[in-house]
Amino acid sequence: MIQKILIANRGEIARRIIRTCKKLNIQTVAIYSEADADAPFVSEADEAYLLGAPQVQQSYLNVQKILEIASLAKVDAIHPGYGFLSENADFARSCQSAGLIFIGPSPDVMQQMGSKVEARKTMEQAGLPLVPGLSRPLIDVDEAVQVAKQIGYPIMLKASAGGGGIGMQSVDNEAELIKAFEGNQKRAQMFFGNGDMFIEKRILQPRHIEIQILADTFGNAVYLWERECSVQRRHQKVVEEAPSSFLSEETRRKMGEAAVKAVQAIGYYNAGTLEFLVDHEQNFYFLEMNTRLQVEHPVTEEITGLDLVEQQIRIACGEKLSFTQNDVKLEGHAIEVRVYAEDPKTFYPAPGKITDLQLPNGEGIRHELAVHNQSVVSHFYDPMIAKLVIKGETRNEAIERLKEALAHYKVQGIKSNIPLLEEIAAHEAFKNGDTTTDFIDKYIKKVTI
DSSP states (O other): OOOEEEEOOOHHHHHHHHHHHHHTTOEEEEEEEGGGTTOHHHHHSSEEEEEESSSGGGTTTOHHHHHHHHHHHTOSEEEOOSSTTTTOHHHHHHHHHTTOEESSSOHHHHHHHHSHHHHHHHHHHTTOOBOSBOSSOOSSHHHHHHHHHHHOSSEEEEETTOOTTTTOEEEOSHHHHHHHHHHHHHHHHHHHSOOOEEEEEOOSSOEEEEEEEEEOTTSOEEEEEEEEEEEEETTEEEEEEESOSSOOHHHHHHHHHHHHHHHHHTTOOEEEEEEEEEOTTOOEEEEEEEOSOOTTHHHHHHHHOOOHHHHHHHHHTTOOOSSOGGGOOOOSEEEEEEEESBOTTTOOBOOEEOSEEEOOOSTTEEEEESOOTTOEEOTTSOOEEEEEEEEESSHHHHHHHHHHHHHTOEEESSOOSHHHHHHHHHOHHHHTTOOOTTHHHHHOOOOOO
8 A cells, every 4th residue: 555645736635635545544745835835735734845936837737846845755656636737647657757656547548538639539439429520629710610610500619638618618600710719729728738629519408417437457447427517607517416317327327338438448547537418318428538536526425435535546556446336336416516715796716815614514514625714715726615515315305405504604704606506506497407508597697695
């Protein structure tokens, strides 16, 4: 077993990894920027080292400094969490070159699946159904116009190396496409260092449903059911739940088996997630693969009873999966909402100091916190304060517990998106499971503070 892990991340995911490491008697090393000096994860780790200035290039993306600290602290492995360097194949290779275990998939597979265009090609070869579109980068805007004519509007213009909705735009006609192409290309180049763009047919009113997989280095793989992440704002997830209230047992099985077949075909190991769009007839289309732990992994843990971070570590240690597909249980229903420091009317980040934080307690409530009382939410990073995870025996019970918990969730000193979350949870359409990706645009007209 690994003896000591450096966590190349911050906030709630760093705390989450520390929690599992303590359970496994593994020592932890935190790294932090000047802006995070007083953050909870820094004091909870066994050791902590300052990276540098708050800017990510000087801190959480500073590969050389991270590896220097790993050597100084004499760690065995690095866990990248999610975001930052978690899907950076060059970082994974650098870890391995330094004699460290990278807790994730192989760098080659990570690189292959990190490009949405390459992922489309790979998954098409593995037999997964794809959204109609181009499986290579566009040459220029003129080719974009020609491809869009062939597959028909509306289309989705996407950045090949994108994530979090950056460089992505729905386009309804040629004039919109010409206007959108250059701006999204520049945005993708700025955020990801890669301006490659491609086009897919837009599936109208789809569900965003993903399959969580675990695979070991011996070729064994299982799917841990699905998560529905359809309630989104600007292509970013707001509410995630497991299982989906929409899928039939047959579709659930088909999606899971397809995901397992695909990861075995590419030699993938560790935790990973295959994301799909599902139409109103339950046809499913491969969207992309995340070669890391997901933000929304707690809902899968709640319905299966598995610790996904522990499974990641055990796989990285060369252990075989200790269970088969028939052993994976599905019990109850779990919902996760992301609590952000943002203006609930404009959705703009609202950093600042939390003067009072009061969390709800009760049966079926789980908190994944990035902050504590008096914490400062920095403008340098993602403004997520916490994740509130609710478990119930049924979806209706989980929703009622969610509404009750949100009513008692208090964040003072800064604005938060709790009013938005309350409105979603209370909406009849949400209760009825009418959760297509246009849910917020369709039902949440105005949010009041």
